[in-house]
Amino acid sequence: MSTLPKSLPRYQASRRRFLRTVGLFVGVVGASLATLLPVIAKWVPARLRPPGAIEEPAFLASCIKCGQCVQVCPVQAIRLADIDEAMGVGVPYIDARAQACDFSCDAVQCILACPTGSLNHTIIKKEEVRMGLARVARPEACLASQGQGFQGQARGADFQGLLRYTEIDRWNPIPVRDHPYDLELCDLCVRQCPIETAISLQHIDNEGKRKMPVINKACVGCGVCEMICPVEPTVIVIDERKMWGAA
Ligand code: SF4
Ligand code: SF4
Ligand code: SF4
Incomplete structure (x- = not known):
């Protein structure tokens, strides 16, 4: 005689309870993080972001620090923030005075390489980029x-900086x-x-x-003039x- 017909519904009910709990947990954590993102963004030092970077809180949340944008840049303009940058550790930035983005890749390669859309894939020409404004x-x-x-x-x-002439x-x-x-x-x-x-x-x-x-x-806002x-x-x-x- 098998106990399966009686234990299966119990197992399914407990599985449903488990999944509900996990779902609730993820939802609560997600909602809390979403609320915290603007606060977290304030702890991260303001920096020039790579071409196409989406709004700062969303950028910090979605960038997975994979370094793909760093790899493809022919002038090595993009760096990953170091451990002393608190919440901003591993986030890509550009120090324009040291090395600006000169668009020598020709086709905003960093944007094309970004797997998460943290660099906005709808930007396909250098003229559409808005990293900031020179002053x-x-x-x-x-x-x-x-x-x-x-x-x-x-x-x-x-000076170590590069430029395409x-x-x-x-x-x-x-x-x-x-x-x-x-x-x-x-x-x-x-x-x-x-x-x-x-x-x-x-x-x-x-x-x-x-x-x-x-x-x-x-x-x-590419920073070549600053460099x-x-x-x-x-x-x-x-x-x-x-x-x-x-x-
Ligand atoms: S647009 Fe090209 S040159 Fe500029 S940061 Fe991206 S990969 Fe580097
Ligand atoms: S003015 Fe400066 S920051 Fe603006 S596009 Fe020219 S070099 Fe880049
Ligand atoms: S004209 Fe020469 S000194 Fe003046 S901001 Fe441009 S590069 Fe600098």
């Missing part, structure tokens, strides 16, 4: 505003230190900007000898996640 933070220090040129290595002989090598970025300049009036931020019309130099005197960089709506500026500290900085027209 002339120290106008008085700008060489062009003083009517000065620039000769030599933009960031000195020790299409006139030298269409496909491969090279060290910035290997490409010295000889400019009558400094315009490095404008000449190296990878986005057409994002930045321009405008006259600030009647003789046309002194000029000032002006940021335009097309700026995507290449030869003045120390840099004249231009990127305000991460800032949008054109926002206060």
Whole structure:
């Protein structure tokens, strides 16, 4: 005589109870995390995120720190935050002054490589990216505003940063230190900007000898202008996640 017909319903009922409990637990934890995300986001240092990064709390929640975006970047612009970054450990960021995103991958490869959509897959062109907005933070220090040129290595002989100079090598970025300049009036931020019309130099005197960089709506916040500026500290900085027209 078998006990199966009696124990099976008991087993099924207990299984249902178990699954309900697990479901409830996951739901409660999920809801709590969703509530906490904006708070967690405030603990994470504000940083320039890779191209296409979705809104900060959602980005922090969805990025699985797999490093795929890091692997594909030809200039190694993307880094993963270190252990001292508390809740932000392992989260990808860009330190533009050290190495900006110059779009030398040609097709926002970091976005294509992201398996979770933390880098928004609907962005397919560099012009659509909005990492932040460049800002002339120290106008008085700008060489062009003083009517000065620039000769030599933009960031000195020790600078490790890379940039693609299409006139030298269409496909491969090279060290910035290997490409010295000889400019009558400094315009490095404008000449190296990878986005057409994002930045321009405008006259600030009647003789046309002194000029000032002006940021335009097309700026995507890639940080090349911050990286290449030869003045120390840099004249231009990127305000991460800032949008054109926002206060
Ligand atoms: S868009 Fe290209 S160059 Fe820029 S961070 Fe992504 S992979 Fe690197
Ligand atoms: S690169 Fe720097 S110093 Fe030169 S024009 Fe631009 S902001 Fe001024
Ligand atoms: S001005 Fe050009 S180089 Fe500077 S952040 Fe904007 S798009 Fe990049």
